Amino acid sequence: MTRAPSLDGRRFRAATPVLAMTAKPFPLARHSATLAWRSLVNTRRTPEALIDVTLQPVLFLLIFTYIFGGAIAHGSQHDYLQFLLPGLLGQSIALGGVAIGVNLSRDLEKGIFDRFRSLPIARSAPLVGAVLADVVRYTILTVVMLAFGYVLGFRAQTGILSVAAACLLGIAFALCLCWISVWIGMLARTSGAVQGITMLIVFPLSFGSNTFVDPSTLPGWLEWFANVNPLSQLVGAVRALLIGGPAGEHVLWTFVSMAALLVVFVPLALRAYGRRA
Amino acid sequence: MTTTTHTSDIAVEAEGLVKRFGATTALDGVDIAVPRGSVLGLLGPNGAGKTTAVRVLATLLAPDGGWARVDGHDVVSEPARVRESIGLTGQYASVDDALSGTQNLVMIGRLLDLSRRDARARARELLNWFDLTEAADRPARTYSGGMRRRLDLAASLVGRPSVIFLDEPTTGLDPSKRGDMWQVVRSLVSDGATVLLTTQYLDEADSLADAITVVDRGRVIAHDTPHALKRIVGGQTLTLRPTDPSRVEDAAAILADVAAARPESPRAGVLSVPVSGDDVMPDAVHRLSAAGIVVTELSLHLPSLDEAFLALTGTTTPREPLLMEVAA
Numbered sequence: 027m028t029r030a031p032s033l034d035g036r037r038f039r040a041a042t043p044v045l046a047m048t049a050k051p052f053p054l055a056r057h058s059a060t061l062a063w064r065s066l067v068n069t070r071r072t073p074e075a076l077i078d079v080t081l082q083p084v085l086f087l088l089i090f091t092y093i094f095g096g097a098i099a100h101g102s103q104h105d106y107l108q109f110l111l112p113g114l115l116g117q118s119i120a121l122g123g124v125a126i127g128v129n130l131s132r133d134l135e136k137g138i139f140d141r142f143r144s145l146p147i148a149r150s151a152p153l154v155g156a157v158l159a160d161v162v163r164y165t166i167l168t169v170v171m172l173a174f175g176y177v178l179g180f181r182a183q184t185g186i187l188s189v190a191a192a193c194l195l196g197i198a199f200a201l202c203l204c205w206i207s208v209w210i211g212m213l214a215r216t217s218g219a220v221q222g223i224t225m226l227i228v229f230p231l232s233f234g235s236n237t238f239v240d241p242s243t244l245p246g247w248l249e250w251f252a253n254v255n256p257l258s259q260l261v262g263a264v265r266a267l268l269i270g271g272p273a274g275e276h277v278l279w280t281f282v283s284m285a286a287l288l289v290v291f292v293p294l295a296l297r298a299y300g301r302r303a
Numbered sequence: 304m305t306t307t308t309h310t311s312d313i314a315v316e317a318e319g320l321v322k323r324f325g326a327t328t329a330l331d332g333v334d335i336a337v338p339r340g341s342v343l344g345l346l347g348p349n350g351a352g353k354t355t356a357v358r359v360l361a362t363l364l365a366p367d368g369g370w371a372r373v374d375g376h377d378v379v380s381e382p383a384r385v386r387e388s389i390g391l392t393g394q395y396a397s398v399d400d401a402l403s404g405t406q407n408l409v410m411i412g413r414l415l416d417l418s419r420r421d422a423r424a425r426a427r428e429l430l431n432w433f434d435l436t437e438a439a440d441r442p443a444r445t446y447s448g449g450m451r452r453r454l455d456l457a458a459s460l461v462g463r464p465s466v467i468f469l470d471e472p473t474t475g476l477d478p479s480k481r482g483d484m485w486q487v488v489r490s491l492v493s494d495g496a497t498v499l500l501t502t503q504y505l506d507e508a509d510s511l512a513d514a515i516t517v518v519d520r521g522r523v524i525a526h527d528t529p530h531a532l533k534r535i536v537g538g539q540t541l542t543l544r545p546t547d548p549s550r551v552e553d554a555a556a557i558l559a560d561v562a563a564a565r566p567e568s569p570r571a572g573v574l575s576v577p578v579s580g581d582d583v584m585p586d587a588v589h590r591l592s593a594a595g596i597v598v599t600e601l602s603l604h605l606p607s608l609d610e611a612f613l614a615l616t617g618t619t620t621p622r623e624p625l626l627m628e629v630a631a
Contacts, residue, residue: 050416053416056413056416057413057414060410060413060414061410061414063410064399064402064406064410067399067401067402067406068399068401068402071401071442072401136395136397136400137393137395137397138397138398138399139397140358140363140391140393140397141391141393141397141398141411141458141459142414143362143363144361144362144363144386144389144390144391144459145386145411145414145415145462146383146384146386146387146415147414151414
């Protein structure tokens with residue numbers, strides 16, 4: 027900046043055209059896309075932030091297949107893998123949502139959200155942008171899961187379209203579920219607390235379900251919870267779409283769950299964001 | 304409420320701003336007025352409410368009472384219009400560490416609806432202006448503190464704001480970098496921008512601001528030009544140093560007589576006394592020379608802004624400037 031004093035103020039305005047404040051269409055979509063791009067640059071610069079959607083599901087697949095598989099499926103690890111993989115995809119989706127709340131909370135701590143809030147953009151754009159960027163993370167997760175599952179011996183019993191539908195449904199559901207984490211990210215005072223709180227939600231949600239075992243083997247009250255758990259609906263739908271069985275009802279309830287998650291947690295997250303001083 | 308005729312010459316105005324955080328009252332009826340094209344220094348100790356005031360004016364916080372208008376738009380009912388006019392540089396540089404300098408500025412440009420090409424051109428222009436061209440493609444996390452501040456200020460200028468809020472823009476910068484930042488502020492103003500700047504540095508307010516609003520515990524305790532603020536402390540001070548240290552006693556007697564007040568000795572061999580009236584100086588000179596007392600130093604000056612600040616707030620001036628001088 028040693029040279030700055032010699033520059034006169036006119037340089038500050040002159041060279042580029044005057045800012046076009048004329049309204050372009052779909053401002054929320056465009057601004058969110060810009061902020062999603064920002065999140066992706068962040069991810070590219072810190073690849074270790076992808077461990078929870080790459081190495082972690084691989085590790086879980088190995089642990090549950092080879093350590094618990096034999097005991098749960100009476101010796102047939104392959105049978106258990108067929109049952110487990112769709113469930114583990116559901117659990118990984120729930121675990122993968124933790125990061126967004128932690129990252130957003132960290133952004134709030136650092137003050138970059140003050141900059142966003144002083145700009146003439148929709149208040150929700152930074153949150154929507156972060157969720158959009160997570161499409162990449164969940165796509166990586168889904169591909170890693172299926173590819174590594176294939177290596178271990180998992181075989182889809184349905185057609186390519188069903189498998190594609192299962193993947194898309196999983197990603198779409200993930201984008202709805204992660205708003206819980208966004209909300210907690212806006213509420214909690216520190217990013218460390220976000221991690222702890224979301225884990226408290228993710229664990230009951232992912233274990234109290236049909237992810238690892240048939241809910242009919244659970245005690246009555248837990249079976250009831252597992253059956254109304256939105257993650258169970260997703261896992262049921264993905265399981266049917268991958269290894270066969272009636273999918274219709276599960277898919278329907280998955281969509282209902284997604285709508286409910288959005289209706290409840292998007293307004294909660296926006297309100298918490300608005301109140302954050 | 305004032306009519307639209309006022310909006311042309313007052314860029315930022317607020318009346319009776321109140322903001323509470325639980326039991327704490329951060330702003331307790333603050334009035335602010337910044338004429339277009341001028342610099343207002345919002346001066347006060349830590350916790351006085353300066354940052355809260357800026358956050359309310361920049362639409363980041365809703366006030367609990369009072370009203371504020373920026374560029375003619377109400378911060379509560381028309382926040383989107385206010386945001387089109389303002390640039391904000393916070394106390395802590397709010398840039399994205401993972402993004403390069405260019406990427407940070409292009410992102411802001413895109414959020415302001417510039418085309419990709421225009422956003423890049425604007426980023427290049429600002430990086431050049433702030434002497435960051437060489438670091439343009441490095442992640443901001445590799446920048447020094449001063450570079451981050453410059454990038455942060457550049458980010459707040461992407462949209463060519465007509466009103467710029469600078470919240471303690473030089474806190475933590477070393478003295479030479481502070482001077483550079485002052486030059487930037489001056490050139491923004493010469494370009495027609497209105498600047499509201501918070502600071503705990505009296506010299507900063509003194510050298511940059513056209514007017515100073517002193518806040519303490521959420522209230523405005525003074526508002527005037529730097530010159531007038533110095534005057535409110537009282538009259539002027541006459542300081543002298545006799546060449547011969549043994550004549551200090553005699554000189555003190557003469558000063559006590561002409562000023563009708565007891566001189567103090569701020570340093571060994573130096574005398575100072577508050578004076579009022581313009582004839583004291585020639586009178587003192589006459590009496591000293593008649594007594595044969597030769598002086599090496601004789602001056603008449605207004606109190607410093609520090610003294611004004613002390614008189615207004617009843618607290619000592621902020622400690623940071625001293626720490627910084629020691630560090631420098």
